[in-house]
Amino acid sequence: MNEKPDRWVAGGAYERFMGRWSRRVAKEFLDWLTPPAYWTWLEVGCGTGALTHAICLHAGPASVIACDPSPGFVSFARRLFPHPALTVMLGGVDELPRSDGGFDAVVSGLVLNFLSSPAEPVRSMKSRLRPGGMLAAYVWDYAEGMEFLRIFWEAAAGLDSGAAVLDERERFPLCHRDTLVDLLESEGLVRVDSRALETDMLFTDFDSYWVPFLGGTGPAPSYVGSLHPAAREQLRLRLRERLVPLEDGPIQLTARAWAVRGFRMDDRAT
Numbered sequence: 340m341n342e343k344p345d346r347w348v349a350g351g352a353y354e355r356f357m358g359r360w361s362r363r364v365a366k367e368f369l370d371w372l373t374p375p376a377y378w379t380w381l382e383v384g385c386g387t388g389a390l391t392h393a394i395c396l397h398a399g400p401a402s403v404i405a406c407d408p409s410p411g412f413v414s415f416a417r418r419l420f421p422h423p424a425l426t427v428m429l430g431g432v433d434e435l436p437r438s439d440g441g442f443d444a445v446v447s448g449l450v451l452n453f454l455s456s457p458a459e460p461v462r463s464m465k466s467r468l469r470p471g472g473m474l475a476a477y478v479w480d481y482a483e484g485m486e487f488l489r490i491f492w493e494a495a496a497g498l499d500s501g502a503a504v505l506d507e508r509e510r511f512p513l514c515h516r517d518t519l520v521d522l523l524e525s526e527g528l529v530r531v532d533s534r535a536l537e538t539d540m541l542f543t544d545f546d547s548y549w550v551p552f553l554g555g556t557g558p559a560p561s562y563v564g565s566l567h568p569a570a571r572e573q574l575r576l577r578l579r580e581r582l583v584p585l586e587d588g589p590i591q592l593t594a595r596a597w598a599v600r601g602f603r604m605d606d607r608a609t
């Protein structure tokens with residue numbers, strides 16, 4: 340797992356904090372990939388199963404093997420949607436399963452930035468593809484596209500100078516469109532392209548924004564969990580002032596992820 344204090348433990352807490360948004364982005368990602376039916380899929384870092392679920396529902400797969408090193412997330416994903424084509428396994432990117440002849444697609448949602456060095460994981464994912472197979476992934480645009488986290492970290496850094504180094508914008512330089520494209524090209528993938536995946540984030544009220552930060556799973560909730568109760572309350576009040584609801588109640592923000600895909604060279608075709 341990563342060396343930073345990101346905790347990936349409780350499936351329910353992750354779902355309330357991030358899973359509810361990552362499920363929407365997963366569907367957009369698949370719409371972009373438009374994969375043929377009956378493909379064999381390997382998913383790296385499936386978490387609670389946002390992308391896994393979308394593949395099973397929308398891609399008509401022959402098989403899906405989804406892996407994650409968090410026992411809590413793996414059991415959550417297994418319980419949530421048993422599917423005849425799906426196997427959910429415990430394991431990280433350094434111990435990926437193999438398939439005879441290789442998988443048609445190896446994918447990963449919101450994971451690459453959490454791996455200590457992304458080149459080795461991409462190499463390992465590529466090695467599990469059949470010739471001509473597709474490697475595709477997406478990560479949040481932490482620098483400019485994740486309004487709900489931008490607002491959070493700006494408030495946190497205003498109160499605590501130690502918070503700035505934990506901000507995903509600083510921690511994850513990989514999360515830029517060009518950097519992702521360069522990464523896949525430098526690992527020898529061909530026909531690499533990318534796009535933005537966007538979704539609205541609608542919070543019914545301030546509590547539906549704030550309470551999921553108390554779940555302790557993921558970078559920002561891990562930070563909130565590390566605060567003394569008085570400091571946590573100060574942060575809550577600062578955010579309460581900052582987040583202005585629309586006239587009829589909800590708070591509307593936007594989220595953007597960068598998606599990238601490339602293909603393993605098919606030597607048989609040349």
Ligand SMILES: C[S@@+](CC[C@H](N)C(=O)[O-])C[C@H]1O[C@@H](n2cnc3c(N)ncnc32)[C@H](O)[C@@H]1O
Nearest residue numbers: 340347361384385386389409431432448449450
């Ligand atoms: C932000 S979550 C994304 C989960 C899910 N893919 C989604 O879209 O909601 C990051 C995931 O990366 C996983 N992860 C962390 N280190 C990993 C590693 N070395 N190999 C594979 N997955 C890892 C975590 O367990 C966690 O499930």
